[in-house]
Amino acid sequence: MSFCLISFKYVLASLYVESGLQEINTLLTAMVEGGYQPDPAAVCDIISLHGELSRTFGRLTKVMSAELVLVMASGTIACVTMLLTVISSLKMGTLGDMALMVTLYLMLASVTMVLPSEAIQRCLEAAGEARALLLAAELRQPPLSRQLGLLRESVGRDLDTLGELGLFRLRRSTVLSIGSTILTNAIIMLQFYFA
Numbered sequence: 001m002s003f004c005l006i007s008f009k010y011v012l013a014s015l016y017v018e019s020g021l022q023e024i025n026t027l028l029t030a031m032v033e034g035g036y037q038p039d040p041a042a043v044c045d046i047i048s049l050h051g052e053l054s055r056t057f058g059r060l061t062k063v064m065s066a067e068l069v070l071v072m073a074s075g076t077i078a079c080v081t082m083l084l085t086v087i088s089s090l091k092m093g094t095l096g097d098m099a100l101m102v103t104l105y106l107m108l109a110s111v112t113m114v115l116p117s118e119a120i121q122r123c124l125e126a127a128g129e130a131r132a133l134l135l136a137a138e139l140r141q142p143p144l145s146r147q148l149g150l151l152r153e154s155v156g157r158d159l160d161t162l163g164e165l166g167l168f169r170l171r172r173s174t175v176l177s178i179g180s181t182i183l184t185n186a187i188i189m190l191q192f193y194f195a
Helices: 002-032 040-092 099-140 142-161 172-194
Strands: none
Touching: 002 040, 002 099, 040 099, 040 142, 040 172, 099 142, 099 172
């Protein structure tokens, strides 16, 4: 259960980063819609805020990468154990007796695999929105296009590096591919088991 605390710690940090990215997106939306005419100093403040958020989250992910890999591995093991429990319970006819255990494994897998992946996915979506807004803001604010271009490059770098754990990238697609691999192997095991 201590693996769940690692997931919650990472999710709380990612919520902080996401709220900062949403604040940047709010300012960029105002620039694009013409309601906000920033001066170069205000754009420097936005660049500084984004840089600080990016560095903080990058360091956090780097420091926690070993823990997050272990968390994902424990979630994968929980999924496999849950499927093996369901398969053996079906064969013995004791699925009702094992319902609590299956539910606990399902909750453990959800917390350890889905929560960190969804947290990163939300940050990536906010960064993607920022990049699209920056492209539009560069066109609407020609005097600031150089500074906005620097911010766009920084946001683009974040889109490439957020969630990088070394062995894999923490994304929604990662959880889906792990789940599909487990399910495929479970179907093959079921075919051999009941044949």
